[in-house]
Amino acid sequence: MNRLSEIARQSAWNRRSTLVWVVVSLALATALLWTLERLRHDIRHSFSQSVSGVDLIVGARSSPVQLLLFSVFHIGNVPQGMSMDSVRMLAQHRSVSWVVPLSLGDAHRGFPVLGTTAAYFQHFAYGDKQRLALRQGAVFADTLDGLYEAVIGAEVARQMGYDLGQSITLSHGMHGHADGAHDEHADKPFRVVGILAPTGTPVDRTVHVSLQALEALHLDWVAGTPLPGGQIPADQARKFKLEPEEVTAALVGLKTRAAVFNVQRFVNFHEPEALMGVMPGVALGELWSVLGIGENALLAVSGLVALVSIVSLMAVVLAGLNERRRELAVLRAVGAGPRHVLGLLTLEGVWVTCAGVLLGVLLAQAAMALATPWMQQALGIRLQMAAPLPTQLALAAAVLLAGLLASLGPAWRAYRLSLADGLSPRI
């Protein structure tokens, strides 16, 4: 086998200008599959890590996926709100341990602003029931003194270079202005009093303020626009009633998990307004089944790309065979048998495929290493530079196997040719 592999190596090297493109095409296909599988896994992981310890998310009746996406990931349009009365009623239910109202709709330099209560920092958890931790400072106080205080996520602090005591202004609407020059709520600036430790979840990209603060910001607003003429200065706002009448959603924790269906029924049949209770896990499952269609389509397309590159491998090797008939006849003349010819071409196929798959994996890993900071920043999704997933390995192995099978075709044809040609190829 040794003498054969040496000849195969030199023969392949002689045709490297063609073979390199076969390797590149296989590498790109492998890289595509490899990256896609990692992305799919990490996005799911990232999503499912973002909320834990919350038994129900309650909001106005709409689609469970929409409520989950908006309340936890701040993705999508602002849904209809729910009344504070319903929140209080929910809190009085005998199975409910805690309720944390959430109010969304404003932003700071593109980071979403979440209005909530101090209880949020006690109860909200991510990953494996890990609580939020402060890296610096303290949580805002639920008092009038602490009205204009903000707690920011780790990513907000890092990107904007904020420290404790930094003064920030908010803009109306979820998207905000990048430069902050036109912030609609510039008249009521906030002071950063706490910076959270990084979590790898959307919390990192969120600015947290109290519900009352959001109420104060919008005192002089009606239906999403400022009242003409009637500006209320920041200090004056404290004299008004700042209890909100409406919030976006509420997170609910139960005393025992067993009561979850009971409470869900209570919410869904709540008379005064049309509400729904969503179990985060169930909503995530629904999200996956929607995303699954797209994911599978992407995977199918990548599979096709891999197939195309394998067919091109076959085409290139087959097209090259006629030119190689003389080479094969020479080999036969010096004592190589048809089985050597078969081995020669199979060996070449193995090398080309292995090189392609290996290069593809390296390419994909490099690309993901480069994209990780951007993914973290723009999407809050943390790519893991961990060991390859079993599914990734399976995909790479599938490409490898398909490549090997594809190289057997031309090898068999060369075997037949060299049998028929004998020592004098008819060309």
Place this chain on the structure above:
Amino acid sequence: MIDIEPLRFAWTRGGADTLALGRWHVGQGQTVFLYGPSGCGKSTLLGLLAGVLSPNQGRVCLLGQDWAALTAGRRDAFRADHVGVIFQQFNLLPYLNVMDNVTLPCRFSVLRRTRCLTAGGPEACAQSWLQRMDLPAGLWTRRADALSVGQQQRVAAARALIGQPELILADEPTSALDAALRQGFMDLLLQAARDAGSTLVCVSHDEQQAARFDLQWSLPAMQETAARG
């Protein structure tokens, strides 16, 4: 050395015979010149002698061994051990250097590799044959496709001779050469084959070369005899 019992060969089953030969014997160390016009079956006869083709009828024996009695794998091994081949042209693997081309048969045949050992191994053996074929040492490490056609033919001859196979088959070895070079090449080849003790069967349509061989056969005449007999 070579024994042919009356044989028939057709490329397609049931088709017209390409070749029909009577009984034929060549002794060890003899040089044979086979001539005839193009298409008279010369290359087919070489294929039969080398055991890559099998006759539909009759037998071809080399060193007393009937090719047809061997399995395909054994045939390849037997050929590697006992037969050296020179083509009209394109004899060499372009991506190997001259030395590697000459030692190629030793990679496939243990017997020929062993025979080189007395001369100091395949490399030393290759060098001595290249010297005998008058190929300058400066070319030995060049890639095969950097050589002229005449030089390539001499490398091919050295490769056919390495490990002293009992039979050397040459298929129009001079037809790609200029007239001026043919004589010189044939002289070298004949002398080298005699020194190696190998039987040389040379197929050509250039009858000028015939006189220097021990035996001269006209293939069309052999076929006619077979048809009559």
